[in-house]
Amino acid sequence: MREGIVDLKNLIDNAQKLPNIPKVVQELIESFGDENINNEAIAKKISADQVLTAKVLRAANSAHYGGNRKVGSVSDAVFILGFNAVRTLVLASGMTGAFKAPDGFDLPAFWHNSFAVASTCKWLAKFSKDDVETAFTCGMIHNIGELLIHIILPDECKEIQKIVDRGARNSDIEKNVLGFNFPEAGAELANRWKFPDAIVEGIRHQLNPLDAPEFSRFAALINLADYIVHENEKDGGATLVENFPNDVAIKLGINLVKLIERIDETKDLIGGFDELLH
Template sequence: MLYQISGEGFWVGCRPCRLTIQEASEGIVELKNLIDNAQKLPNIPKVVQELIESFGDENVNNEAIAKKVGADQVLTAKLLRAANSAHYGGNRKVGSVSDAVFILGFNAVRTLVLASGMTGAFKAPEGFDLPAFWHNSFAVAATCKWLAKFSKDDAETAFTCGMIHNIGELLIHILLPEECKEIQKVVDRGARNSDIEKNVLGFNFPEAGAELANRWKFPDAIVAGIRYQLNPLAAPEFSRFAALISIADYIVHTHEKGNDADLLVHFPNDLATKLGINMVKLAEKIDETNDLMGGFDELIH
């Protein structure tokens, strides 16, 4: 299917769509300037920002951060609900942030607090299904973490990448709600969302998400994972986390469509090979991907 921007409108194939712009150049929004001048950028709690900056810091003070998390009642409540869920075993009662750090480990607690902070930072734009958005985000995140067992990548970093892989889509809906409505009209006719965004706005949701992650001071590996998720092999330097996101997204969408029988038939083996995944071992465990969401729905509400 062909896409074309003209002075008279936006065309899909040979049919004009309702997305009208004066000139192609006027339809391109400078992403960095948009974010710089935005009045509606989501704010994340200071302790969440500190947790982001703790990635890769060998000298991070776990006790100090746990104390700060404990001072935030909303974050603590969400953390404890998730920590006591079936996903994390549920065999021992987690009654405090310190308990969670001791039982689950600092990295797992950091992941849960980041998830709690992120879900609380965004307000739903008009007409945007925020619970469904986060449900998909956590499904991809949990699948990224599962895949990391086979690729030998850091599981919690993989989860974080999956959790915010789609954050650019939400950001675009917040900052450009009217444009999103028009873009959706074209997407409803069968166009690929990221292609339309790129043509109309000058950027797409992975680029928007990567820019926001960069502003929030996420590590470069996570920023690259978000930016190159649509085509990891085309990245200037291969991003392992982009590949994990891409595979996880494929698995989640295949399950959602009810095409489980074809899951391994169309599996992105090129990415799996690049990651060093043993496909025989993965295939033996692939049914586990049907039920990875336990506990994460607690973070959505």
């Protein structure tokens, strides 16, 4: 191992500044794929956390979730929105509250981008017939490795940023300097937090989903969503269709005509999720 290369697993195992996520959030992560989950018991646990409850209700009452019904409690939210949607809101609330911004890191901008990619993943999942809430969760934490690297290796990040500012690809420089890049760091953290393998692998292979040893549908969704968000922010989506990663969409079984017909919907998807940042 050459000088400067960091052992990722060892780094995360020994990181003193790793964020602690609320216990109920950890339980919700472990509830993915559990068909015997007790919705009432979970709602009660969420309700016991006042900060989490306030954030969830604020988002549940935002325009994103529509409807004129007032959501007054976590149990109401589960009844009106469904357990999976509420789990997504609680995960988002818990994650945004768990991380403190390292020096010079724009945390609100980071989470705004994360929610934009998450909302776009969810939108795309309707075309690819994948689980929309899992897709949202993948998008929400797709870039968590970047934040993690800034928290535990701030000095190295400053050096990497100097090169990235000159036009280099961030993930390539991270791999060269650290021995791993942000998707690998994010996948390791997601694994440590006991997210299901589908989400872990989605994060790991997001940059090159077609080159993964085994095709990950969620990696492909993140890849497409990140492309759409970036293009919309860059020039209002002027070249979005022209350079669209058609091969990735085709591999997901997406009907490109139907997708492109509605692509303008992606310009305003983030909805109520910015509410979670306050």
